[in-house]
Amino acid sequence: MSKTEIQNIKDWYASQFSEYESKLNGQTKTFLHDLRKDALSKLNEMNFPTLKDEEWRYTNVSPILKHNFVHPLSVEKVEYTKEEISKYIFSGFDSHLVVIINGIFSEELSDIKNLPDGVVIGSLDKISRENPELIKNHFGKNIKLKNAFNFLNAAYSNDGLVLYVPNNKVLEKPIQVLYLNGNDNAEVLSVPRSFIYIGKSAEASVIANYRGMGKNPYLSNVINEFVIEQNAHLNYYKVQNESQNAYHIDLTDGYQNRDSVFNHLSLSFGGLIVRNDLASLLDDENIQTHYYGLYVGQQNQHIDNYTFVDHAKPNCESNELYKGILDDKARGVFTGRILVRQDAQKTNAYQSNKAVLLSEKTQVDTKPQLEIFADDVKCSHGAAIGRLDDVAYFYIRSRGVPEAIAKSMLIKAYASDVLDNVTIEEFKEQLNHMIFESLHRVEVE
Amino acid sequence: MSEQVREDIKLVEDVTQSEYKWGFVTNIEADEAPKGLNEDIVRFISAKKGEPEWMTEWRLKAFRQWQKMEEPTWPNVKYPKVDFQNIKYYSAPKKKPQLNSLDEVDPELIETFEKLGIPIDEQKRLAGVAVDAVFDSVSVATTFKETLNEQGIIFCSVSEAVKNHPELVKKYLGSVVPPSDNYYAALNAAVFSDGSFVYIPKGVRCPMELSTYFRINAQETGQFERTLVIAEEGSYVSYLEGCTAPMRDENQLHAAVVELVALDNAEIKYSTVQNWYPGDKNGKGGIYNFVTKRGACRGKNSKISWTQVETGSAITWKYPSCILQGDNSVGEFYSVAVTNNFQQADTGTKMIHLGKNTRSTIISKGISAGKSQNTYRGLVKVGKNAENSRNFSQCDSMLIGDRCGAHTFPYIEVDNKSGIVEHEATTSKVGEDQIFYLNQRGISTEDAVNMIVNGFCKEVFNELPMEFAVEAQKLLAISLEGSVG
Numbered sequence: 043m044s045k046t047e048i049q050n051i052k053d054w055y056a057s058q059f060s061e062y063e064s065k066l067n068g069q070t071k072t073f074l075h076d077l078r079k080d081a082l083s084k085l086n087e088m089n090f091p092t093l094k095d096e097e098w099r100y101t102n103v104s105p106i107l108k109h110n111f112v113h114p115l116s117v118e119k120v121e122y123t124k125e126e127i128s129k130y131i132f133s134g135f136d137s138h139l140v141v142i143i144n145g146i147f148s149e150e151l152s153d154i155k156n157l158p159d160g161v162v163i164g165s166l167d168k169i170s171r172e173n174p175e176l177i178k179n180h181f182g183k184n185i186k187l188k189n190a191f192n193f194l195n196a197a198y199s200n201d202g203l204v205l206y207v208p209n210n211k212v213l214e215k216p217i218q219v220l221y222l223n224g225n226d227n228a229e230v231l232s233v234p235r236s237f238i239y240i241g242k243s244a245e246a247s248v249i250a251n252y253r254g255m256g257k258n259p260y261l262s263n264v265i266n267e268f269v270i271e272q273n274a275h276l277n278y279y280k281v282q283n284e285s286q287n288a289y290h291i292d293l294t295d296g297y298q299n300r301d302s303v304f305n306h307l308s309l310s311f312g313g314l315i316v317r318n319d320l321a322s323l324l325d326d327e328n329i330q331t332h333y334y335g336l337y338v339g340q341q342n343q344h345i346d347n348y349t350f351v352d353h354a355k356p357n358c359e360s361n362e363l364y365k366g367i368l369d370d371k372a373r374g375v376f377t378g379r380i381l382v383r384q385d386a387q388k389t390n391a392y393q394s395n396k397a398v399l400l401s402e403k404t405q406v407d408t409k410p411q412l413e414i415f416a417d418d419v420k421c422s423h424g425a426a427i428g429r430l431d432d433v434a435y436f437y438i439r440s441r442g443v444p445e446a447i448a449k450s451m452l453i454k455a456y457a458s459d460v461l462d463n464v465t466i467e468e469f470k471e472q473l474n475h476m477i478f479e480s481l482h483r484v485e486v487e
Numbered sequence: 488m489s490e491q492v493r494e495d496i497k498l499v500e501d502v503t504q505s506e507y508k509w510g511f512v513t514n515i516e517a518d519e520a521p522k523g524l525n526e527d528i529v530r531f532i533s534a535k536k537g538e539p540e541w542m543t544e545w546r547l548k549a550f551r552q553w554q555k556m557e558e559p560t561w562p563n564v565k566y567p568k569v570d571f572q573n574i575k576y577y578s579a580p581k582k583k584p585q586l587n588s589l590d591e592v593d594p595e596l597i598e599t600f601e602k603l604g605i606p607i608d609e610q611k612r613l614a615g616v617a618v619d620a621v622f623d624s625v626s627v628a629t630t631f632k633e634t635l636n637e638q639g640i641i642f643c644s645v646s647e648a649v650k651n652h653p654e655l656v657k658k659y660l661g662s663v664v665p666p667s668d669n670y671y672a673a674l675n676a677a678v679f680s681d682g683s684f685v686y687i688p689k690g691v692r693c694p695m696e697l698s699t700y701f702r703i704n705a706q707e708t709g710q711f712e713r714t715l716v717i718a719e720e721g722s723y724v725s726y727l728e729g730c731t732a733p734m735r736d737e738n739q740l741h742a743a744v745v746e747l748v749a750l751d752n753a754e755i756k757y758s759t760v761q762n763w764y765p766g767d768k769n770g771k772g773g774i775y776n777f778v779t780k781r782g783a784c785r786g787k788n789s790k791i792s793w794t795q796v797e798t799g800s801a802i803t804w805k806y807p808s809c810i811l812q813g814d815n816s817v818g819e820f821y822s823v824a825v826t827n828n829f830q831q832a833d834t835g836t837k838m839i840h841l842g843k844n845t846r847s848t849i850i851s852k853g854i855s856a857g858k859s860q861n862t863y864r865g866l867v868k869v870g871k872n873a874e875n876s877r878n879f880s881q882c883d884s885m886l887i888g889d890r891c892g893a894h895t896f897p898y899i900e901v902d903n904k905s906g907i908v909e910h911e912a913t914t915s916k917v918g919e920d921q922i923f924y925l926n927q928r929g930i931s932t933e934d935a936v937n938m939i940v941n942g943f944c945k946e947v948f949n950e951l952p953m954e955f956a957v958e959a960q961k962l963l964a965i966s967l968e969g970s971v972g
Contacts, residue, residue: 336946384889395902399901399904404900404904406900408899408903410895410897410913411894412894413894414886415892416889417891418916419886419914419915420914420918421913422911423911423912425908425909426907426910427906428906428907428909429905
């Protein structure tokens with residue numbers, strides 16, 4: 043991409059801001075608006091990542107920059123009914139439902155009932171106007187925005203999910219957050235910004251579910267910020283199944299206090315170019331962080347997962363398992379960075395990253411990184427790239443199992459290492475189905 | 488603080504304070520170029536060496552290329568910027584000794600070699616080592632030439648090769664590491680002073696291990712060695728390289744280039760023990776070691792094996808690599824990198840699989856102590872046509888002391904479905920239970936640590952030729968003796 047083209051797209055986003063600002067109504071008076079203006083000025087100063095940036099050396103974002111995406115506030119809104127969206131919702135188990143359309147919270151479609159006292163599930167826009175004190179002390183404080191896409195979100199996001207769980211409250215039912223993106227009238231820029239606060243000894247599970255609507259390409263550029271207090275517990279499942287011609291850029295940043303547990307499970311199915319940035323700061327003792335990931339790529343998909351676990355204090359544990367299944371001409375990228383700082387003695391940090399290539403034209407680039415400054419630690423990483431196990435395949439085939447089923451059995455077994463960490467049985471079955479659906483292969487039980 | 492802990496701390500201090508054993512300066516009048524670098528200096532070097540016109544042009548081209556390039560900043564090392572205009576690019580002993588007999592060699596020089604333990608004299612012939620001793624930048628004595636000549640093996644300095652075998656030099660020099668490859672390779676191509684040239688003809692198995700000792704002597708002289716090893720079809724050679732430098736306060740720059748070419752069925756084994764001056768315990772002085780080493784397995788079934796023991800240098804920046812071009816070719820990399828005090832090492836390898844059924848193995852052991860930083864950086868690339876290629880990598884790091892760092896940055900790029908790549912890395916410290924077990928059997932903590940560290944490195948030491956394995960073990964003991972708490 044030429045310099046002028048890049049400058050043009052930067053100018054495009056800068057020029058959109060005043061129109062966007064005029065549509066914000068009362069929102070310009072909140073603390074969020076200062077953050078927006080700040081992000082806009084930073085966006086003007088920086089460039090979008092290129093292959094020359096070490097963290098982006100395998101992911102070329104220039105196709106994304108060829109589009110002039112517009113903010114949904116400047117586009118005619120598309121209304122959906124409850125029936126229309128029901129097929130996207132994971133069913134068979136009890137949950138609270140939040141629906142966010144092109145980054146904007148939909149009160150009508152959301153279904154939240156019988157929350158424990160003090161628990162808040164709501165729209166970022168509304169809460170920043172009506173009850174800013176709830177989130178003001180934490181919002182934006184621990185997250186590190188890294189690249190121009192993150193600042194683009196920070197400048198243009200006007201809504202998203204807020205989940206606030208006060209101390210000692212346990213949310214029994216998981217919260218399903220359905221992010222519906224895309225618009226038949228325009229190429230939209232969906233920029234939800236979500237914030238989750240789990241108070242001391244509180245507990246919650248969240249299922250974030252990204253789905254694509256309509257035929258137009260769009261950019262789903264999200265920021266998620268989590269604060270997990272002492273002894274708190276957050277299970278976060280991310281299911282990304284955007285349109286095949288859409289772009290998905292995610293920054294998820296978790297800040298953990300002592301004795302807390304954070305489980306993050308990421309499943310990627312959709313999107314033409316996908317980049318997930320996941321980071322955790324383990325800022326006190328006895329913290330546990332688990333990352334599980336499964337990405338399924340086919341056709342021309344490009345899926346890039348970047349994870350960063352920052353061990354700042356002693357006696358913590360992190361565990362990471364990412365697996366990829368690549369078919370057709372798909373390309374997978376994985377970078378897993380583990381930093382163990384000087385004070386973080388007695389750290390246990392493990393990471394494993396695997397990819398299986400199902401077709402000739404697939405490509406994988408992986409880059410695990412260990413940076414260790416403390417001596418009394420146990421750290422390891424492993425990476426393996428290969429094809430489906432020939433011996434196991436032969437064994438199954440020799441028992442008269444047809445080729446397609448034998449392969450599906452192996453794929454299922456391969457994926458189960460990741461899926462077994464899903465504790466909701468019905469949810470797990472639906473995820474398993476999605477794997478075979480997106481690979482266009484026979485499903486096995 | 489327990490008695491044991493206090494004792495261990497003392498041991499750590501003992502080691503960190505142990506002096507550099509090889510620090511002495513030989514007073515020989517040197518024939519030097521003035522400080523600085525420009526086209527005239529490049530011409531001066533070329534003229535000094537009596538090089539033909541094409542060689543001078545080759546150097547100048549590289550120099551012009553270098554001027555356009557920028558110093559790389561991506562390695563995980565920190566150091567003050569090198570002032571390339573404050574370095575002397577040529578330094579040769581003024582009295583050029585005759586090669587016919589050792590008596591004619593400057594006695595002080597002989598003494599230097601003896602201090603280093605270089606087997607240059609007749610007695611050492613029994614050791615079966617032919618030495619091409621490079622004293623600063625010019626070959627002083629080349630022994631065993633005749634024995635090698637009988638088999639058609641060429642083992643001489645690069646400057647001699649330029650004169651006597653220009654066709655070979657023209658064909659292969661810069662063919663693996665082109666001058667434009669990187670900043671330091673371009674610098675080296677412009678100003679390289681000398682180095683070794685090895686040519687093994689078709690079907691010949693080199694009867695002895697070939698060896699070069701480099702030694703940076705004159706103050707503020709950059710050492711720019713260039714080594715070229717060519718193994719023709721079906722030949723075999725094992726090449727040893729060892730380095731030692733005297734103590735100096737100012738950092739000295741070493742930017743060498745090594746090129747290996749293996750044709751059909753040929754095998755090259757290249758072993759290095761690098762013991763440049765690492766700087767004192769406060770991190771003052773020491774060598775900057777910025778080296779480009781690369782081997783090309785051009786032929787079918789060829790094999791290149793790198794083995795390195797890196798204990799010296801203030802800064803090391805080195806990635807011996809294999810380009811596995813020929814079908815069924817094999818690349819190996821065995822490395823032990825030890826850093827102590829303020830040393831920084833960023834080292835590893837690249838295995839580029841291009842041919843079918845190519846295989847590579849990477850075994851890297853990093854040990855960091857004191858306040859040092861030790862980084863493994865490696866690339867395994869499986870190209871589109873590299874059917875059924877296979878790689879196994881293992882990178883283990885050991886930390887001794889709580890102020891040091893160990894880092895691993897492997898890059899894996901697979902473009903072929905049939906390729907299988909595995910990578911494993913671990914980081915840990917010397918186990919207290921292991922020390923306790925050995926203590927229990929009456930072995931002192933210091934010896935126990937030595938045993939554990941030696942065991943940790945065994946896989947690599949096993950790959951070294953006998954003479955080097957012994958030296959490497961000693962070096963490891965000197966570098967780390969008892970530095971475990």
